[in-house]
Each structure stands twice: as structure tokens, then as C-alpha cells.
Amino acid sequence: MEKIAITKNTSPKEKPPTDGLPFGTYFSDHMFLMNYEDGKGWIEPRIVPYGTIELEPSAMVFHYAQEVFEGLKAYRGEDGKIRFFRPEENIRRMNISSARLCIPEIKEEDFLAALHMLVEVDANWVPAAPDTSLYIRPFVIATDPKVGVHASHTYLFAIITCPVGSYYAEGLNPVKILIEEEDVRAVRGGTGFAKAGGNYAASLRAGERASAEGFSQVMWLDGVERRYIEEVGSMNVMFKISGKIVTPELSGSVLPGITRKSSIEILKGWGYEIEERKISIDELIDAAKSGALEEAFGTGTAAVISPVGQMTYLGENYEVGGFKIGPVTQKLYDTLTGIQWGNAEDPYGWSVELKMQLA
Numbered sequence: 001m002e003k004i005a006i007t008k009n010t011s012p013k014e015k016p017p018t019d020g021l022p023f024g025t026y027f028s029d030h031m032f033l034m035n036y037e038d039g040k041g042w043i044e045p046r047i048v049p050y051g052t053i054e055l056e057p058s059a060m061v062f063h064y065a066q067e068v069f070e071g072l073k074a075y076r077g078e079d080g081k082i083r084f085f086r087p088e089e090n091i092r093r094m095n096i097s098s099a100r101l102c103i104p105e106i107k108e109e110d111f112l113a114a115l116h117m118l119v120e121v122d123a124n125w126v127p128a129a130p131d132t133s134l135y136i137r138p139f140v141i142a143t144d145p146k147v148g149v150h151a152s153h154t155y156l157f158a159i160i161t162c163p164v165g166s167y168y169a170e171g172l173n174p175v176k177i178l179i180e181e182e183d184v185r186a187v188r189g190g191t192g193f194a195k196a197g198g199n200y201a202a203s204l205r206a207g208e209r210a211s212a213e214g215f216s217q218v219m220w221l222d223g224v225e226r227r228y229i230e231e232v233g234s235m236n237v238m239f240k241i242s243g244k245i246v247t248p249e250l251s252g253s254v255l256p257g258i259t260r261k262s263s264i265e266i267l268k269g270w271g272y273e274i275e276e277r278k279i280s281i282d283e284l285i286d287a288a289k290s291g292a293l294e295e296a297f298g299t300g301t302a303a304v305i306s307p308v309g310q311m312t313y314l315g316e317n318y319e320v321g322g323f324k325i326g327p328v329t330q331k332l333y334d335t336l337t338g339i340q341w342g343n344a345e346d347p348y349g350w351s352v353e354l355k356m357q358l359a
Helices: 060-064 087-100 108-121 197-212 258-269 281-290 327-340
Strands: 030-037 041-049 067-069 072-076 082-085 133-142 154-164 175-179 217-221 229-232 236-241 244-248 274-277 293-300 304-313 316-319 351-353
Touching (some): 229 244, 258 304
Parallel strands (some): 175 304
Antiparallel strands (some): 133 154, 217 229
16 A cells, blocks of 8 residues: 555544533544545555545446445543454455455455545544444445446545543433334345445434334344344344353345354353354244243443343333343453553453554
8 A cells, every 4th residue: 555645634623521512412523434446456545534435426336336334443541552352353344345346345454544544634533431432434336427327446445533421412321122023134145244324324214213113223134034133233133042042043035143153252252152143033032931031131342242121022011030131231341441441461362552653
């Protein structure tokens, strides 16, 4: 990759208070941009003041949704150091998503260098208050000014960042989940395993309906039989049933979450039996009725771990664990966040300290 050019923002913004910091609302002073052209590859890497991006109305991203994105965080520990959590996993996943959407991949070392340099430039935007972090959103969009169903020949890669607090207003408190009966998120053979905007657009209607009824998220069933559990809203989901940890298998319609992967590795290390397999809604409801369902929780970058206290299906409510945070859920949250903020031992080597490159 060419040397990254840096243009500093001469009018820095006022930073928001960290008390009650909302998710995804305030954006830092700079962003990273890089263009792609057929025959030239990725060119012109640069860090510039955060601002608008000019695109023609015919830009292909608007018409054919050729776009992928990622989500990760930078954490400021009690020692003042800034760390990333398994950033190479996000980079690899975005390249897998890109391949599915016919978008050119980005070299891992170039992606990582851009990530480090942008966060260093805006290091003072990484909050230090408890349970806060700097959310990082890399994305690639198709920019050809043409109308026609084919892959674009030009693209824009961008990284923006924003200081955030808890994703859910409930924080780590249990949430209510509505099991969706009508809409589906994705099907095998589609783009469900990719982190693409179209998947999330397809989920909005069910999410809005659930929110209007007082639920935090929906639980998705598979798109073919409408029988098997897939995800919870924008998170993977896990269940503790009769002492075992059960989670939907990665069948091609489920996003391969990095927090999911990390949770499985931690739980295996604790000696839990992990079953990655199909879980029918009938099995789950039966487990809830009998008391075999001991805990349920979502896993994802934004919320890390989100305990489920109640599931609603076909008008019936099923409480999980007395609507309290289960011991495994709590321990997993404490372990993951301890590693992420650098406040606990990291035996896995997942935590990556920010490389300070600028003089």
C-alpha cells in the first residue's frame, strides 16, 4: 500500500459527555478513505477530516446494494493503553463478505495499518469511562456511475469511528425477545453469512414491529422450514440447556460472529460441552417449559453479551432463568470485557495493542 496521507482536521469537534453515551451518534474528527480502480488496485490511502462523501446519483451502491461492512472496537484500559480485540478476524470476515458481493479484497496488512493509524490520529476520542469504547465501522461501497446489473469497476473503502456506551438501553440486564413468525432474514445460498447491508435492511420490518410491542430484538427462524433458530436480531445466540451450551450451526445463512467464536473457545476451556447444530423452535420451547433451558444470551461486538430474560412465540411468553442474568452469561461477559479492556489476563493472545506510528 502507498504511504497513508494525513490531512488533520483544523476544527476539532467538541467531544460528547461519556455519561450515558449513546451508540452510533457522535463521530470522531477523521476518517480513512481509499479508492479502487480496475487495473490499478487500491490507491490513494488517506486520512481526512470526517465529512460528507460525494457520489453520483447513479452510483451502483444505491441501485444494486453492492456493499459490505464490519464492526469492531478500540478499548482504553485502566493503564491508559488502547487495544483492539481480534482485529484480524474482522479483516478476514470482511474479505469473505467482499468475495460474496464481487468486491475486491483488501490486503490484511494494509487494512490493519489503516486501522491503527486512524485510531492513533483520533486517540483522544477513545473514551476511558467504564463500559465505553470507540466503535469502528469499516465499509466498502460500489461507486461506478452506471445503471446495469453487474459488478462495479470502482469502489471506495472507508473507516469511520464513534465513541459509544452500551448498545442496549438495558445494558447487561435481560431483554425480551420476540420470535419472528412472518419475515426471514436470510436463506442458505444467499448472503446471510456476509456482513452486507441488504441483510440488515431485510430485518428492519420485523425489528420495528417487535420494538413497537416492547421487545428489544427478534429471534429469527430459518427461511425454508421456519422451524430452526438462526440469530437474535443482529447477534448470534446461545442457550444453556441441561448443562450444555447449544448454538445454531453456521449453515451459510448465519453470520460467523467473532464474539460467538471467542465465546465458544472460552466455554470449551471452562469444560462445557458445546453443540453447534440445528435447534428447532419446538425443542427450545419444550426446554423452556420443562426448565431445561437454564440460560440464553446473544453474542456480538456491539453489546458483547446480552442476556435473554423472556422469549415470546405465538403469543405465549416463556421466561428464562427467572428473568435474571445467569452465572455462565455473567462470567462470560466479565471474561470477554476483561480481556477487551486489558483488565484481565489474555491467555489467548486476542488483545492487540495500538501501534503508535506517528511522531
